[in-house]
Amino acid sequence: MLVLTRKLGETIRIGDSITIRVVDLDGRHVKLGIEAPKSVSVNREEIYEKIQRENKAASSAQEQGIGDIASVLRKTGKTS
Secondary structure: OOOOOOOOOOEEEEOOOEEEEEEEEEOOEEEEEEEOOOOOOOOOHHHHHHHHHHHHHHHHHHHHHHHHHHHHHHHHOOOO
């Protein structure tokens, strides 16, 4: 992990297209401004984890649904 120290108004660059700027300092809180292409997803960690859990649950449900359809087709003898 790279650890950097920045002051209010200073920036960090990631590659050619992502800029992170320290926008505000308030006690123990830091506000960051992030400029990134629309193709790059930028989320807080807790939101990212929620998205990952929901994607995994949706994928499992879809796999279960496909298994249910295959089971019905086998029972009716309508497999190709």
